[in-house]
Amino acid sequence: MATMYYDQDVSLSPLENKTVAIIGYGSQAHAHAQNLNESGVKVVVGLREGSPSVEKAQKAGLRVETIEKAVQEADVIMLLIPDEHQAKTYAESIAPNLTAGKALVFGHGFNIHFGRIVPPADVDVFLVAPKGPGHMLRRVYVEGAGMPGIFAVYQDATGNARELALAYARGIGCTRAGVLETTFKEETETDLFGEQAVLCGGLTSLIQNGFETLVAAGYQPEIAYFEVLHECKLIIDLIYEKGFKGMRYSISNTAEYGDYVTGPKVVAAESRKAMEEALARIQSGEFAREFVAETEAGYPKMKQWREAMNEHPLEVVGAKLRNMMPFISKKELEV
Ligand SMILES: NC(=O)C1=CN([C@@H]2O[C@H](COP(=O)(O)OP(=O)(O)OC[C@H]3O[C@@H](n4cnc5c(N)ncnc54)[C@H](OP(=O)(O)O)[C@@H]3O)[C@@H](O)[C@H]2O)C=CC1
Ligand SMILES: CC[C@](O)(C(C)=O)C(=O)O
Ligand SMILES: [Mg+2]
Numbered sequence: 001m002a003t004m005y006y007d008q009d010v011s012l013s014p015l016e017n018k019t020v021a022i023i024g025y026g027s028q029a030h031a032h033a034q035n036l037n038e039s040g041v042k043v044v045v046g047l048r049e050g051s052p053s054v055e056k057a058q059k060a061g062l063r064v065e066t067i068e069k070a071v072q073e074a075d076v077i078m079l080l081i082p083d084e085h086q087a088k089t090y091a092e093s094i095a096p097n098l099t100a101g102k103a104l105v106f107g108h109g110f111n112i113h114f115g116r117i118v119p120p121a122d123v124d125v126f127l128v129a130p131k132g133p134g135h136m137l138r139r140v141y142v143e144g145a146g147m148p149g150i151f152a153v154y155q156d157a158t159g160n161a162r163e164l165a166l167a168y169a170r171g172i173g174c175t176r177a178g179v180l181e182t183t184f185k186e187e188t189e190t191d192l193f194g195e196q197a198v199l200c201g202g203l204t205s206l207i208q209n210g211f212e213t214l215v216a217a218g219y220q221p222e223i224a225y226f227e228v229l230h231e232c233k234l235i236i237d238l239i240y241e242k243g244f245k246g247m248r249y250s251i252s253n254t255a256e257y258g259d260y261v262t263g264p265k266v267v268a269a270e271s272r273k274a275m276e277e278a279l280a281r282i283q284s285g286e287f288a289r290e291f292v293a294e295t296e297a298g299y300p301k302m303k304q305w306r307e308a309m310n311e312h313p314l315e316v317v318g319a320k321l322r323n324m325m326p327f328i329s330k331k332e333l334e335v
């Protein structure tokens with residue numbers, strides 16, 4: 001069993017009298033900035049010139065500076081802009097202001113692991129990666145709960161990097177749920193695998209195929225949506241709270257029997273092989289190279305896939321149905 005760190009094991013004191021610069025104010029960054037601020041840590045948000053996020057961060061009671069100025073005045077610099085843009089921002093705005101003894105921090109190991117950012121030897125480098133979306137990191141913190149997180153030290157120039165990483169994890173609320181130590185390699189590869197094969201790619205493909213199968217067979221799209229998407233959350237909630245056993249306790253025996261008989265046929269050897277191939281592509285750096293090339297070309301494939309999916313009957317019917325359920329549609333994801 002891995003060593004888990006909780007609130008009672010971790011002190012915030014390594015962050016006392018230090019300033020944390022949060023670079024960006026998107027999904028993760030707004031949650032880190034607001035959670036740290038409410039945990040009593042001194043925070044400055046670093047944003048590019050003309051950023052539309054300045055007002056949002058200020059409205060949340062946060063101080064905003066340019067990226068360069070935020071890096072200059074901070075002891076700990078957390079880089080939370082999209083992975084594909086980090087190397088350029090690092091080279092232009094961060095590296096020239098990154099003096100000895102500061103800490104350069106990441107929410108995901110992509111740029112260090114794939115060699116796109118090479119920091120100087122005299123700074124601490126670590127990651128603190130919450131295991132969940134930024135908007136949920138903020139939501140659970142406000143509710144008094146936390147999101148599990150993992151941390152890794154890549155470079156310990158000051159001798160304090162590990163304690164600083166744990167204190168940071170506490171400041172954003174992760175030690176309320178449990179934090180464990182990893183490496184940049186393990187975090188990067190497992191995170192990419194999880195989001196591609198299971199959490200995002202795998203899950204949406206499963207739902208989409210289920211929806212299309214029912215609709216093609218002549219069933220009403222609204223029923224198909226409720227059956228394979230809306231109810232997914234309710235089943236996942238049970239798995240999240242009680243594991244497979246608790247979920248199977250709550251469903252009917254009919255459903256449980258069908259689950260054992262049909263599940264392994266739907267997600268079978270072919271899918272397992274595709275998962276292994278996806279992992280190999282991640283480990284070899286092939287996925288990272290392909291994603292960076294897509295970025296440099298202006299995201300032609302991403303744009304096409306996004307547009308096509310936005311028009312898919314699943315999304316069209318889903319938007320209408322969610323609109324009739326104010327307890328869902330009123331939950332904003334806007335920062
Ligand atoms: N999304 C998530 O929940 C998770 C993300 N992570 C990691 O966290 C990091 C941030 O991801 P995420 O929160 O999704 O990022 P977002 O896409 O939400 O980041 C948006 C922010 O980045 C700024 N930004 C975008 N492009 C640039 C640029 N070229 N130069 C300067 N600023 C820029 C935007 O600035 P402006 O406001 O000016 O538009 C905005 O403030 C990544 O490393 C990611 O892998 C880790 C765990 C989960
Ligand atoms: C699952 C996607 C994720 O890895 C995350 C929210 O943890 C991401 O990169 O956004
Ligand atoms: Mg990720």
Ligand SMILES: [Mg+2]
Nearest residue numbers: 131132191195
């Ligand atoms: Mg993740």
